[in-house]
Amino acid sequence: MSLKKASRKNFxxxxxxxxxxxxxxxxxxxxxxxxxxxxxxxxxxxxxxxxTLLPPKRFFQPTTETLLTFGxxxxxxxxIDRGKFILIGVHPYDMIAINQLDKxxxxxxxxxxxxxxxxxxxxxxxxxxxASKNVFASSMGTATVKDGFDILLTEIGDDYIAEAATExxxxxxxxxxxxxxxxxxxxxxxQQVQENNQKSLNKHILKCSLKxxxxxxxxxxxxxVWEEKAKTCFSCGSxxxxxxxCYCFNVQDCLNWDLKxxxxxxxxxxxxxxGFTLVAGGHEFRKNRADRFRHRLYRKxxxxxxxxGCETACVGCGRCVGAxxxxxxxxxxxxxxxxxxxxx
Amino acid sequence: xxxxxxxxxxIFMPRPATxxxxxxxxxxxxxxxxxxxxxxMDFQCGQFVEVSIAGIGEAPITISSSPTQKDGFELIVRKxxxxxxxxxxxRTGDKLGIxxxxxxxxxxxxxxxxxxxxxxxxxxxxVPQRSFINYVLDNRDDYGKLIxxxxxxxRPQRFLHSELSGWQKxxxxxxMESVDQGDDxxxxxxxxxxxxxxxxxxxxxxxxVFVCGPPVMYKFVLLSLRKENVQPxxxxxxxxxxxxxxxxxxxxxxxxxKYVCIxxxxxxxxxxxxxxxxx
Numbered sequence: 001m002s003l004k005k006a007s008r009k010n011f012x013x014x015x016x017x018x019x020x021x022x023x024x025x026x027x028x029x030x031x032x033x034x035x036x037x038x039x040x041x042x043x044x045x046x047x048x049x050x051x052t053l054l055p056p057k058r059f060f061q062p063t064t065e066t067l068l069t070f071g072x073x074x075x076x077x078x079x080i081d082r083g084k085f086i087l088i089g090v091h092p093y094d095m096i097a098i099n100q101l102d103k104x105x106x107x108x109x110x111x112x113x114x115x116x117x118x119x120x121x122x123x124x125x126x127x128x129x130x131a132s133k134n135v136f137a138s139s140m141g142t143a144t145v146k147d148g149f150d151i152l153l154t155e156i157g158d159d160y161i162a163e164a165a166t167e168x169x170x171x172x173x174x175x176x177x178x179x180x181x182x183x184x185x186x187x188x189x190x191q192q193v194q195e196n197n198q199k200s201l202n203k204h205i206l207k208c209s210l211k212x213x214x215x216x217x218x219x220x221x222x223x224x225v226w227e228e229k230a231k232t233c234f235s236c237g238s239x240x241x242x243x244x245x246c247y248c249f250n251v252q253d254c255l256n257w258d259l260k261x262x263x264x265x266x267x268x269x270x271x272x273x274x275g276f277t278l279v280a281g282g283h284e285f286r287k288n289r290a291d292r293f294r295h296r297l298y299r300k301x302x303x304x305x306x307x308x309g310c311e312t313a314c315v316g317c318g319r320c321v322g323a324x325x326x327x328x329x330x331x332x333x334x335x336x337x338x339x340x341x342x343x344x
Numbered sequence: 345x346x347x348x349x350x351x352x353x354x355i356f357m358p359r360p361a362t363x364x365x366x367x368x369x370x371x372x373x374x375x376x377x378x379x380x381x382x383x384x385m386d387f388q389c390g391q392f393v394e395v396s397i398a399g400i401g402e403a404p405i406t407i408s409s410s411p412t413q414k415d416g417f418e419l420i421v422r423k424x425x426x427x428x429x430x431x432x433x434x435r436t437g438d439k440l441g442i443x444x445x446x447x448x449x450x451x452x453x454x455x456x457x458x459x460x461x462x463x464x465x466x467x468x469x470x471v472p473q474r475s476f477i478n479y480v481l482d483n484r485d486d487y488g489k490l491i492x493x494x495x496x497x498x499r500p501q502r503f504l505h506s507e508l509s510g511w512q513k514x515x516x517x518x519x520m521e522s523v524d525q526g527d528d529x530x531x532x533x534x535x536x537x538x539x540x541x542x543x544x545x546x547x548x549x550x551x552x553v554f555v556c557g558p559p560v561m562y563k564f565v566l567l568s569l570r571k572e573n574v575q576p577x578x579x580x581x582x583x584x585x586x587x588x589x590x591x592x593x594x595x596x597x598x599x600x601x602k603y604v605c606i607x608x609x610x611x612x613x614x615x616x617x618x619x620x621x622x623x
Contacts, residue, residue: 006483018614046349068354068356068357070398070399074356074397074398074399076441077361078357080354104593108592109355109592109593110349110376110590111355111591111593112353112354113354115349117352119351140444227385240404248596249589249594250588250594251356251589252397252401262398262399264398266402269595269596270404271598278586279425280424280426280428281422281426283559285559285585285586286621295600298600303598303600308446319614
């Protein structure tokens with residue numbers, strides 16, 4: 001696979017050319033923050049961003065999507081979104097989160113809606129240039145990424161190193177005009193950027209190793225921290241919404257004006273929300289706020305890793321830390337508290 | 345990205361089904377007999393289907409008939425939510441959608457062979473258990489004693505009257521019933537279902553016990569069974585939750601790390617001893 005080096009100018013031309021023919025989504029400024037949005041001009045692309053408001057999961061699992069439509073006689077038709085798109089600027093921790101979602105939605109029962117979108121996507125990931133206020137990817141082993149993307153970009157001074165990782169990425173990279181093959185010196189510089197990120201994306205430092213977390217949680221089910229933290233929890237689900245690895249959803253029917261035909265919709269849901277486990281008849285299985293609060297941390301540290309075989313389902317993006325109004329969501333604070341109280 | 349995934353099938357597409365029979369069993373319970381329009385459905389005792397009514401939504405309902413009954417399948421549904429409410433308005437010949445059957449945790453029909461089988465049912469908890477009860481009756485020689493204990497809140501909430509009196513009359517099974525609150529028209533046992541357990545204590549030694557009822561019931565039944573020295577390996581619990589997708593993705597049915605829709609809904613008690621959210 002190719003490893004190219006291109007000047008910023010050549011890269012901008014490459015993106016502007018892509019925009020002419022492809023559906024390109026890239027990171028852009030949104031007020032003083034950043035988010036993914038359809039790209040109209042390469043000048044709007046901000047690969048120097050720190051973190052996006054929302055993770056890129058919504059391009060594969062939209063906040064709301066139509067699973068199927070039904071006619072006035074109730075006859076159903078599957079609705080699959082087959083649009084192709086290019087996603088530019090996915091940070092390593094978000095890429096690792098997408099890799100995890102890939103497993104969740106493709107293994108056992110294949111979720112066609114997710115998988116088709118994922119197969120139709122070309123992902124251009126990029127190494128982090130500016131650390132965000134709350135990132136702790138270094139602690140979670142997610143500051144750099146090895147796979148999942150089609151192209152990985154690394155900014156080196158005024159140039160970009162672009163590595164193709166798939167056939168899709170390789171053919172796309174052929175359109176990058178004026179690029180030379182990266183030489184040993186370029187690769188060394190790239191390695192330095194990545195090694196630096198592995199250390200410096202650490203605004204919150206985990207006091208134990210990742211493999212200790214499931215064992216730690218095994219001992220912590222009845223620990224006081226869950227009640228203590230949850231006392232100020234609003235059950236708003238913001239931590240779920242901004243999390244790149246949260247994927248729980250609800251399915252609801254929406255009717256058209258004829259009150260007969262309509263759509264079956266899938267919407268994001270969150271395990272922190274009251275009513276998440278409510279069944280008809282009024283019984284709620286996880287009624288206690290502290291139990292819901294604990295469930296999220298156990299999913300990130302134990303349940304999901306055991307289900308899909310990854311080290312941790314918290315990728316250290318730090319979004320929940322910033323989104324949580326009472327400031328209780330930071331997983332590192334909780335795991336560290338458990339390390340202090342229970343030891344590893 | 346995994347390429348081995350079968351993207352031709354949509355796991356959210358229901359298969360069309362037709363209601364062959366529909367009748368009310370009491371004021372709140374509806375019996376429906378269904379068959380899929382595109383052919384028979386293979387299922388095992390304890391599995392559930394997602395009942396889909398376009399415009400209303402989906403609800404997980406455990407199949408109440410035995411797989412030995414080959415023409416279609418039966419559901420018994422309490423009018424309690426949106427989908428069940430809409431189902432209650434449907435009539436013979438009406439169409440609805442079915443996804444499934446789902447759930448790898450079924451009743452252990454093979455393992456229970458040669459043993460006594462005891463069913464402890466609370467109210468509508470009889471409905472999922474009925475699948476295996478009728479399976480045992482259809483394969484009667486394969487199993488030891490068959491005992492069914494049923495506790496209902498009050499007499500008007502009883503249902504399947506003729507089937508229950510049929511069980512009462514059979515000499516190859518024991519059927520005991522109780523109501524929580526007695527009235528002038530009820531001459532049988534009065535008390536919660538656990539009051540029936542000491543009456544069958546002698547038969548519990550070589551038994552597999554199956555429990556299904558409202559959430560509050562499990563704790564007390566398990567306490568009674570522990571008193572009678574029934575081992576957790578020999579107890580099975582039906583732990584139905586809000587199984588929205590049925591395929592282990594949506595997260596609603598999770599009890600700690602276990603997805604009820606995949607690993608359940610029937611769990612061996614010894615496998616959920618360390619699952620605090622199970623009971």
